Amino acid sequence: MTTQAKATPRERLLEAAASLTYQEGVGVGVDALCKAAGVSKRSMYRLFESKDELLTASLEERITAFTARLLPAADDGRPPRERILHVFEQVESRAGAPEFRGCRYLAVQIELKDEGHPASQVVRRVRGNLTAFFRAEAERGGASDPDLLAWQLSFTFDGAVARAGIRTENLAGLIAPTVSALLDNAGVR
């Protein structure tokens, strides 16, 4: 509560945009956003030109936390195979939480259906970072075709978070064997 009280209107709007779009989708209204943030519409429009700009800024602001949660530390000294599996362990461990609704970046992109939207550009950047991480580890791990493996891991990630987000099934014990099969196939031991 103390943090909430000290947060600026801008911070509260970014927080409201992040949580409401995650829970309800990008269609959430400006009224609901302002109400959740405790900010008047007038103040909101002074800070952000539009709801789209607010949404874009809230996605942008979460990139660092998202990346830190998902990727291993740059210098953890573990072999590439373990570092790649680390990402999927993070997904598996979060997927069980009742509030988990999949990857916010993938969901926003699917909901917007518009690659030209400024928020889509943020999403592409975040997703590009993940693929670049897989690509670098694949190469370091001696994969026969690092580009192909990076792509396979990226879409295994998407499939896993999509299914976990819509509660298709419990992911426990299903992701690791899939990723391992792809790593084995590419010769990353």
Place this chain on the structure above:
Amino acid sequence: MTTQAKATPRERLLEAAASLTYQEGVGVGVDALCKAAGVSKRSMYRLFESKDELLTASLEERITAFTARLLPAADDGRPPRERILHVFEQVESRAGAPEFRGCRYLAVQIELKDEGHPASQVVRRVRGNLTAFFRAEAERGGASDPDLLAWQLSFTFDGAVARAGIRTENLAGLIAPTVSALLDNAGVR
């Protein structure tokens, strides 16, 4: 145009719901749906209790066409490996079309964020059918663990359509090696 003219208001509403939600998302308004269908709101509400009911009916109505497009004919006599690859060839060939926005069932489920929604139940059924197809072929093909392989193929499918739908990349040449790696790993030759 003749077909359009002969279609009943119910058919036109189902068609409008299917195309507008595919292009714009489940947030599309009743006004837009009625306008696209050329049906008054009053008529719509005589035919469907709510927009949710219309959406659910439109998803239900497309199941047969969706399944026929994706799955091979039951009696095509091809080996399980080929029958499984057939599904992914369909995805790959459709993914290039400009109007392709991924799998409508996956998208609706991600957008609704509500497993209790009647449309979510239709989605679960369709997706369950696909997994059941993979499961049956995996077993017929002698997979070491048919349940695991069915799940791996299902989420490869989700990852592929999600990425194709948001134009992350051109899928050409990327799906088949991934599916082949999983089939090899499970011993389905």
